Amino acid sequence: MIRRIVIALVIVGLPVGIWFAAKYGQLEETTFANAVATAQTSTEGEQAPKALLRVRIVALADAEGMMTADDATGRRFRLQYTGSTPVPPFSEGAEVRFVGHVHGGAEGYFHATQVYQ
DSSP: OHHHHHHHHHHHHHHHHHHHHHHHSOOOEEOHHHHHHHHHHSOTTSOOOOEEEEEEEEEOOOTTSEEEEEOTTOOEEEEEEOSOOOSSOOOTTOEEEEEEEEEOSTTOEEEEEEEOO
16 A cells, blocks of 8 residues: 555656746846747736846945846846845856846846855
8 A cells, every 4th residue: 555655646646746846946147028929928917937137237226225236248227136235245247147027117126036156
């Protein structure tokens, strides 16, 4: 009986584990435009998928808490960082890799939740 249970768990658990690893595994760097396009194709009501962006910080946080950044293609966009304070702190001109998701709207922005080392 226990043998059947173990076999059933392996048959069900293995595909679920592979699916989970593929969906939430290691992120590859992308651009802001690609992150926006991916977010637009995601299911409504679902948070936009996580993305990894390498950016150059152009301006530090303004009154709204938004930074301005350029991605690898030179596209300038707004970026909100709500993660823990990095060491060393952000500086203008610094290259940083952020993990987060895109928020759409008239003027979309990238909501970063962590710095990727």
